[in-house]
Amino acid sequence: MNVPASDLDRLLVAIAAMPTPWKEWPGGYPTRLDLALIDAVMSIRFRYGRERKDGTWSGARGAVLRYQKHSEHVAPSEKMRHLATYDPVALEKILNRQKVHAGKTKASAIVEAAQRFADIGVTEASHLVPDKAEHRQTYTGVSGLGPVTWEYFTMLLSHDGVKADTWITEFVGRAIGRRVSSEGARGLLKEAAQKLSVNEKTLDHAIWSYSSATGQKDMPT
Structure with a gap:
């Protein structure tokens, strides 16, 4: 019996398809x-x-x-x-x-x-x-x-997190095959980061950099 893929599973597949190495988080302003x-x-x-x-x-x-x-x-x-x-x-x-x-x-x-x-x-x-x-x-x-x-x-300011802007939300929506809210995209990305054992902002920036550079043109719709 085939078990349907979850939203998290689909998101992880989309993340795995991104080119590596990922763009690194630029660092922010920890003291400013x-x-x-x-x-x-x-x-x-x-x-x-x-x-x-x-x-x-x-x-x-x-x-x-x-x-x-x-x-x-x-x-x-x-x-x-x-x-x-x-x-x-x-x-x-x-x-x-x-x-x-x-x-x-x-x-x-x-x-x-x-x-x-x-x-x-x-x-x-x-x-x-x-x-x-x-x-x-x-x-x-x-x-x-x-x-x-x-x-x-x-x-x-060096805290972990996800900025679920348009690029992030669209990436998650494409990955799972339906429209998703900003809050929904944020939650799924946090789950994915935990599953991959990476910082949330590291994953956030990797997806944002990939999406803004490619327009997500090579992602399945």
Whole structure:
């Protein structure tokens, strides 16, 4: 008697078909709460970016590096408070003029989130606790910021996790043969990482890199 393959089995088959070696997780900002916040928000519906011939970067990575240069003069312990006091219009000129939704720029969302964290005393990377409801609500309570980029924010601070964005969700959906929610894709990927004995963010980044590079064109539909 043939036992039907489970969703996890199908996902593991799709993962096994990806080229190796996998692209490595780039590392994030384990000591920079401010840069992790900027990266997380700038990543919303925006490309990661590529390095140009002159050494500068495009995309979300470029925005983070530009801000990093502008904040070099600020003491490490004051980085997050400095971001919290930034004029959103001035910050927008450093980052770009993208919006999280029609009525709100990413720069204003970043400043608001920084202010909210500063208000509860979360001003350094070591202060953030991913499983603490108050910390999660501080981020997701900002209009335009949700659970997917919250998880990515924590990943950038060296915590494990899965950023179940469009590429990840589509990969899982193709693998199991039906549409799946962001939360469903996240759960399955966490199961797969456990089964494969790899970090969740390692698997997440491998799938994201493969999917964004190929458009998933060689995956069965």
